[in-house]
Each structure stands twice: as C-alpha cells, then as structure tokens.
Amino acid sequence: MSVPENLLFTSTLISPEVQAALPKGYSIRPLSSDDYERGFLDVLSVLTVIGNISKARFLERFFYLKAHNHEYFTLVIVSPENRIVGAGTIFIERKFIRNTGLVGHIEDIAVDKNQQGKKLGLRVIQALKYIGAKTGCYKVILDCSEKNVPFYEKCGFQKKEVEMAWYCDDNSTKAKL
Numbered sequence: 001m002s003v004p005e006n007l008l009f010t011s012t013l014i015s016p017e018v019q020a021a022l023p024k025g026y027s028i029r030p031l032s033s034d035d036y037e038r039g040f041l042d043v044l045s046v047l048t049v050i051g052n053i054s055k056a057r058f059l060e061r062f063f064y065l066k067a068h069n070h071e072y073f074t075l076v077i078v079s080p081e082n083r084i085v086g087a088g089t090i091f092i093e094r095k096f097i098r099n100t101g102l103v104g105h106i107e108d109i110a111v112d113k114n115q116q117g118k119k120l121g122l123r124v125i126q127a128l129k130y131i132g133a134k135t136g137c138y139k140v141i142l143d144c145s146e147k148n149v150p151f152y153e154k155c156g157f158q159k160k161e162v163e164m165a166w167y168c169d170d171n172s173t174k175a176k177l
C-alpha cells in the first residue's frame with residue numbers, strides 16, 4: 001500500500017471512531033516528517049529528557065521507522081492551531097510462540113500539559129489498540145508507573161505481572177545499531 005512521503009504509515013490504520021470522538025477541530029494521524037516544527041518533541045518532554053535533537057536527527061529516525069512501518073506505528077493528535085498535543089507508539093513484536101503470534105507494545109504516551117484531562121490520552125490509546133487489533137496482535141501490553149494505573153484501567157487494560165529493568169552502567173551509551 002502506498003503511503004504519502006511525509007507520513008510514517010498508512011492512514012487506513014487510523015480508527016475513524018477515534019477521529020470522530022475527538023474534540024472539534026482536533027485530528028489524529030500518523031506522525032509526519034513535518035511534525036518536528038509542530039512541537040512533537042516538546043510533547044514527548046512530559047515523559048522524560050529528550051536531549052538536543054536536530055531536525056536532521058529527527059528525520060534520520062523518522063525515515064528509519066518509516067522503512068520499518070510494518071513494525072513501528074507512531075501517531076499524533078493535532079490541535080486546531082496545528083500543534084502536536086498528543087502522541088503514542090505501538091511497536092509490533094513477531095514471536096515464535098503462540099503459533100508465530102504478534103504482540104503489540106505501547107510506548108511513549110504523552111499529552112501536552114495544557115491539554116491533559118480532555119480525553120486525548122484515552123483517544124491515543126484507543127487508536128493504538130485499533131492498530132494492534134487490525135494488524136493481528138493477540139495482545140497489547142505496556143509498562144507504566146503506579147500513578148498511571150487508573151488511567152490505563154480506564155483505557156481497558158488490566159494489571160498483570162511485574163515490570164523489571166536493567167540499565168547499562170555507562171550512562172553515555174550511544175546506539176550502535
């Protein structure tokens with residue numbers, strides 16, 4: 001399926017029901033190569049440190065993800081002022097188990113501080129679950145802090161098992177892939 005040059009993945013994977021449920025003037029769509037200027041990274045900064053990412057570096061990552069857009073789906077909510085106000089990603093893992101099943105991993109959910117409480121976070125999650133279902137995942141999972149558990153429960157998730165993490169000693173670790 002052909003995807004416009006500026007979009008990360010096909011818009012046919014964006015749930016029409018989620019689009020219809022957004023507040024007036026807001027839209028939801030795949031990440032675009034122009035979203036650097038629309039404040040995509042500023043929205044992600046509600047999550048953690050972003051670092052000093054140039055437009056060139058943003059585009060390098062964008063086009064890597066686009067070349068793998070059967071695995072990485074980052075979508076955004078755009079405000080009536082044409083600013084990015086919400087974002088989220090689902091990464092589709094291909095397993096051997098479960099009859100070579102697919103698992104969706106939800107990552108990096110963020111809503112602009114001034115826009116929180118308008119159900120935009122809920123819409124991002126609903127849209128990512130739609131992609132998970134459409135692509136044939138048998139489950140969609142995520143890690144979150146204790147304080148966000150009530151939010152994800154409202155999005156239809158249940159608490160299951162425990163997240164564990166290991167951080168490399170070398171904090172300056174650079175990607176070698």
Ligand code: ACO
Nearest residue numbers: 107108109110111116117118119120121122144150151154
């Ligand atoms: N505790 C309890 N309930 C909550 C919380 C919370 N922390 N956050 C939202 N809710 C409830 C809302 O009250 C609402 O309930 P209602 O339907 O009864 O009215 C429902 O969840 C939906 O809330 P939204 O308005 O969609 O939430 P919002 O747009 O503010 O987005 C989000 C929530 C994404 C957690 C946002 O606050 C945010 O960006 N926080 C900072 C970054 C962050 O923590 N991201 C998640 C990291 S985990 C991950 O990425 C997998």
